[in-house]
Amino acid sequence: QSVLSQPPSASGTPGQRVTISCSGSGSNIGIKYVYWYQQLPGTAPKLLIYSNNQRPSGVPDRFSGFKSGTSASLTISGLRSEDEADYYCAGWNDILSGRVFGGGTKLTVL
Amino acid sequence: EVQLVESGGGLVQPGRSLRLSCTSSGFNFGDYAMSWVRQAPGKGLEWVGLIRRKAYGGTTEYAASVKGRFSISRDESKNIAYLQMNSLKTEDTGVYFCTRDARLFGDLYADLWGQGSLVTVSS
Numbered sequence: 001q002s003v004l005s006q007p008p009s010a011s012g013t014p015g016q017r018v019t020i021s022c023s024g025s026g027s028n029i030g031i032k033y034v035y036w037y038q039q040l041p042g043t044a045p046k047l048l049i050y051s052n053n054q055r056p057s058g059v060p061d062r063f064s065g066f067k068s069g070t071s072a073s074l075t076i077s078g079l080r081s082e083d084e085a086d087y088y089c090a091g092w093n094d095i096l097s098g099r100v101f102g103g104g105t106k107l108t109v110l
Numbered sequence: 111e112v113q114l115v116e117s118g119g120g121l122v123q124p125g126r127s128l129r130l131s132c133t134s135s136g137f138n139f140g141d142y143a144m145s146w147v148r149q150a151p152g153k154g155l156e157w158v159g160l161i162r163r164k165a166y167g168g169t170t171e172y173a174a175s176v177k178g179r180f181s182i183s184r185d186e187s188k189n190i191a192y193l194q195m196n197s198l199k200t201e202d203t204g205v206y207f208c209t210r211d212a213r214l215f216g217d218l219y220a221d222l223w224g225q226g227s228l229v230t231v232s233s
Contacts, residue, residue: 002154032217033214033215033217033219035219035220037155037220039155043225044207044223044224044225044226045147045155045207045220045223046223047219047220047221047222047223050212050214050219050221051214051215051217051219056221086154088154088155090155090157090219090220092217092218096173096174097171098157098159098171098172098173098174099145099147099157099160099218099220100157101147101154101155101156101157102154103154104154104155
């Protein structure tokens with residue numbers, strides 16, 4: 001049972017827009033920043049979004065992040081086959097004094 | 111090249127110990143906190159713990175599932191972070207990633223990941 005809640009799966013066709021949600025609480029997302037990671041099959045995770053909505057250099061602007069209250073979302077526009085991966089939200093939890101992850105969302109590009 | 115390379119994984123019996131190393135290169139190791147994150151086979155990511163940089167006291171934090179069994183340390187002279195794992199259990203099996211943690215607006219977050227090291231705890 002993960003502290004942050006994500007849907008286990010999502011899907012879309014090439015060119016579509018897909019949104020993945022992440023739900024937390026007042027001790028994590030509600031008062032801290034949200035981060036998103038992309039894990040391609042058989043590889044290490046990679047930072048996709050930091051500080052709720054910032055993209056590291058090299059991440060396409062097709063990826064965007066949003067946070068409101070205790071929820072956050074990752075939107076992928078212009079879906080491509082290479083976006084097929086697992087996506088994780090993460091943040092700091094003040095009560096646990098530790099980093100927490102969502103359970104991950106497996107994105108399938110149909 | 112900026113990178114993290116984990117080593118030291120392998121097969122170990124329950125109750126025994128193992129130490130993982132995370133060797134960094136291409137950046138100033140002393141400027142960053144370092145974390146360990148694990149992933150059980152077919153499962154999601156689980157944060158294990160972190161060690162802050164010396165300027166922030168080099169203090170550590172651990173997940174409840176490993177507290178008292180695992181410890182993280184760092185060697186500034188070698189640019190290496192360590193994860194000492196004692197009293198290993200079968201549920202500790204998984205790939206262990208080390209991460210470089212950047213600090214922004216008071217938050218620490220993993221901005222660089224190693225390729226991972228597989229730890230299998232089995233008799």
